[in-house]
Amino acid sequence: MRKIALFIGAMSVATVGFCGVGQFSGDTTCYVYKQDKLQKKLTCQYDGAEGAAMSYAFRQVDYNLPGFGKMATSNSADYDDNSNHTGWTTTVNDEPAVIRYRAPSSKKVVSQTYAESGKKVLQCYLSTTSQWEICSE
Structure with a gap:
């Protein structure tokens, strides 16, 4: 009985740290670049998920x-017990990537500072291997 009580207590603590996952989908305008040259502007569909836990x-x-x-784009971040950022991983089609931003008009x-200033930007995922880049509004 004591083992069951400990197990239930441990599971309760483990689930407290889980904050949730949300799914979303829709249509938007996408921009596809190859080696920094616009290849195509098109209407695209997207499906995604995002979520977080304590770490x-x-x-x-x-x-x-x-x-x-x-x-397929992916971005994840890891945190320690003090909420310090300890690492991240960004990919496009399972290739290493970076996130960067573009001005919607030009x-x-x-810069990231510009993006964080509250001005409207396109968020882009640039593969550092193939140089393909996807941006969306």
Whole structure:
């Protein structure tokens, strides 16, 4: 009986740290770049999920791009017990990637500081291997 009580207590503590996962989908405008040159602006569909727990946060979005197929983006971050950021992973189609931002009108790359200033930006995932980049509004 004592083991059962300990197990139930441990499970209660374990589930307190789980904050949840949300799923979303819709249509948007996507921009596909290759080696920093715009290849196509198109309407695309996306399906995604995002969530967080005490030591982990993630966002995964799959974009269905007519004429290009699917681009799967993923971003995750890890935190220690003091909420300090300890690492992150970003991918496009399972290739290492970076997140960067573009101005919606000029499509020029802008700094993260600019993006955090509250101005409207396109969020982009750039594969550091193949140089494919997907941006969405």
